[in-house]
Amino acid sequence: MSPRFSGLFISAMVLLIQFLSVTEGSNIGVCYGLNGDNLPSPANVINLYRSCGIGNIRLYQPYPEVLQALRGSGLAVAIGPVNNDIPNLAANQNAANDWVNTNIVPYKDNVDFKWITVGNEVIPGPLSSSVPGAMNNIINAIASAGLEITVTTVLSGSALGVSYPPSAGAFSSDAVSTMTSVAAILAQHDAPLMINLYPYFAYASDPAHISADYALFTSTTAVVIDEGLEYYNLFDAMVDAFNSALEKVNFGNVNIAVAETGWPTVGNEPYSSVGNAKTYNRNLLNHVTKTGTPKRPEYIMTVFFFEMFNEDLKQSPVEQNFGFFYPNMQPVYPFW
Numbered sequence: 001m002s003p004r005f006s007g008l009f010i011s012a013m014v015l016l017i018q019f020l021s022v023t024e025g026s027n028i029g030v031c032y033g034l035n036g037d038n039l040p041s042p043a044n045v046i047n048l049y050r051s052c053g054i055g056n057i058r059l060y061q062p063y064p065e066v067l068q069a070l071r072g073s074g075l076a077v078a079i080g081p082v083n084n085d086i087p088n089l090a091a092n093q094n095a096a097n098d099w100v101n102t103n104i105v106p107y108k109d110n111v112d113f114k115w116i117t118v119g120n121e122v123i124p125g126p127l128s129s130s131v132p133g134a135m136n137n138i139i140n141a142i143a144s145a146g147l148e149i150t151v152t153t154v155l156s157g158s159a160l161g162v163s164y165p166p167s168a169g170a171f172s173s174d175a176v177s178t179m180t181s182v183a184a185i186l187a188q189h190d191a192p193l194m195i196n197l198y199p200y201f202a203y204a205s206d207p208a209h210i211s212a213d214y215a216l217f218t219s220t221t222a223v224v225i226d227e228g229l230e231y232y233n234l235f236d237a238m239v240d241a242f243n244s245a246l247e248k249v250n251f252g253n254v255n256i257a258v259a260e261t262g263w264p265t266v267g268n269e270p271y272s273s274v275g276n277a278k279t280y281n282r283n284l285l286n287h288v289t290k291t292g293t294p295k296r297p298e299y300i301m302t303v304f305f306f307e308m309f310n311e312d313l314k315q316s317p318v319e320q321n322f323g324f325f326y327p328n329m330q331p332v333y334p335f336w
Helices: 003-023 042-052 064-070 083-091 093-103 128-144 176-188 199-205 234-248 274-288
Strands: 028-031 056-058 076-079 112-120 150-155 160-162 193-196 224-226 229-231 256-261 303-305
Touching: 042 064, 083 093, 083 112, 083 128, 093 128, 112 128, 112 193, 112 256, 128 150, 128 176, 150 176, 150 256, 160 234, 176 193, 193 234, 199 234, 199 274, 229 234, 234 256, 274 303
Parallel strands: 028 056, 028 303, 056 076, 076 112, 112 150, 150 193, 193 256, 256 303
Antiparallel strands: 224 229
């Protein structure tokens, strides 16, 4: 091999390795909340995402200053209306058109909108009956604008009436009707159901029955064996409870994406700690970039970590301290 060819070959391999290192975690994102009075500018935040190699970002509402900062960033964006807008979006196609034309269309040429989340943890609840109609109207508005963006909703664990064992997972009686309608929309458009998932809260509320090893991905033996499937971590069991719930409403073909998951560093010691947060998030990252759950081992889920910054305007010390970074953009612990 000539020196010149050898040099070209090495350069090509370096580029390939760099490409693979970026794309290997392409299913990974981090939530960006703004419930703080000391947070950095959106432009600095987006630059931080890029310097960390984080490819996806979740926003909780369309902040114009953040959308402006996202122009040309290459980040894939999950965004949605605020929950209180859902009834109007469901009742009025023009309202859905206006929302898309105001918050999506002006940025469409250089912001990569990948998901629109219609409702964050509103099923079950007083707004839940409006979610299917709002989803359909947003889908229509996106199509009218000539765009292709996945539309979904985000659930919390309260949408399940049964969650253990995973095979028994079922939507609660006050969620099942709405979720059957939602799942039908998701299946029609090949969209995932998004869920907010926190092994931390399950562990911290019942440490007598849930071990730290099971919550933190450090168990070396199966903790739960359910219909022949072995569960070494609580995260997989929680996801598969939702997969089972979807099967029970005859939409087992709908996949799951995780819209939030994380671990706090402060506020409820000894369960909240830097060590536990780093262990959970690191082990979760290694897990979800390589494999699925026991029920869906081949399916690599999209996962959003919660969250980018500690936010001092949240209600409790635990809620204030899920961030990877302090507001001054220094890391809470080494991760990215």
